[in-house]
C-alpha cells in the first residue's frame with residue numbers, strides 16, 4: 001500500500017482540475033500535491049516577472065540560453081523557470097524555443113494595455129512574507145504584517161490602486177454626487193477614487209486623509225495638476241488624530257475590510273462626529289452577501305486578516321455596527337460584484 005501510494009504521490013493532476021478520482025476510482029493525491037506546491041509556482045512566477053522573462057521572450061520567442069542572457073540569470077535557472085511556466089501555461093514550447101501564452105504577453109510582458117506586474121510585486125514582496133505567519137493570524141484573528149519599508153509601502157499602494165481603479169471608475173459613474181459639496185475620503189490611498197469623482201463633478205472639493213507618507217505622495221502628485229485647487233491631502237492617523245470637519249460626503253473605500261469589528265465601530269463613531277448633519281457615509285468595499293464569497297473575493301478574507309486583523313464582511317454585520325456608531329443604514333447600492341456601496345446617514 002505504501003509503495004503504491006509512493007508511486008502515485010507525484011502523478012500529474014487529472015483533468016478537469018476539480019476531479020479527485022479517475023473514472024470514479026479511488027481518490028488520488030494529485031490535487032493535494034498541486035495545492036502543496038502552489039507557493040513554488042507562485043514564487044517561480046514572481047521571480048520570472050522580476051527577471052523580466054516574459055518581456056525578454058519577445059514576439060519571436062527565445063531559448064532558455066537566450067532568456068538567461070537577456071535576463072542576466074544562469075541558463076539552468078532560465079530552464080527551470082521556463083519548465084514550470086510551461087506547466088502553468090504561461091509559456092508555450094515551440095521546439096527549442098519558448099513563446100509567451102496570450103495572457104502572459106498581454107499582462108506580464110509590459111507591452112499590453114494592462115500591466116499586472118505591480119500586483120505581482122506586492123504579492124511577492126509584501127503579501128508572501130506576511131502569509132508565512134498565516135496560522136498565527138487564523139488562530140488569533142490578529143494581523144501579522146510587519147512594518148513596511150519604503151519599497152514595500154510603494155508596492156502596496158501601487159497594487160491597491162491597480163486593483164481598485166475599476167471599482168473607482170464604476171463608483172464615480174454609478175453614485176450621484178450631484179447633491180454633495182465636499183467629500184472626505186478616509187484612507188483614500190493614491191486618490192484612486194477621488195480623481196474620477198472630481199473629474200466627473202466639477203463643483204466638488206475634497207479632502208483625502210491618509211497616513212503621512214501616503215498623503216505626501218498624493219500632495220506631490222496633485223500639486224501641479226488640474227485638481228490642485230480642489231483636492232487637499234492631509235496626513236493623519238484616522239484612529240488617533242483629529243479628522244477634518246465640514247464634509248457632507250464621507251467616503252471610506254476598501255478600508256473597513258482591514259480592521260476588526262471593534263476598530264470599525266471606533267472609526268465609524270469618529271466619522272459620525274465630523275460629518276455635517278445633512279451628510280452621508282459611503283462604505284465602498286468587497287462585501288459578502290451570500291453563503292460563499294464571490295469567486296473574485298475568495299482570497300480577501302485571508303489577505304485582509306493577515307494585513308491587520310480584518311475580514312470580508314457581511315453587509316448585515318456592518319449595518320449593526322453603523323447603528324452602534326450613531327448612523328442609520330440606508331442600503332446597499334450594488335456595483336459590479338464583489339463590490340458594493342453601503343450608504344448611511346446620521347441617525
Ligand SMILES: C[S@@+](CC[C@H](N)C(=O)[O-])C[C@H]1O[C@@H](n2cnc3c(N)ncnc32)[C@H](O)[C@@H]1O
Pocket residue numbers: 157160161164186187188189190192193209210211214236237238239252253254255
Ligand atoms: C486598501 S487601501 C485603500 C485605498 C483607497 N481607499 C482605495 O480604495 O484605493 C487602505 C488605505 O488605508 C490607509 N490606512 C490604513 N490605516 C490608516 C490609518 N490608521 N490612518 C490613515 N490611513 C490609514 C492605508 O495607508 C491604505 O492606503
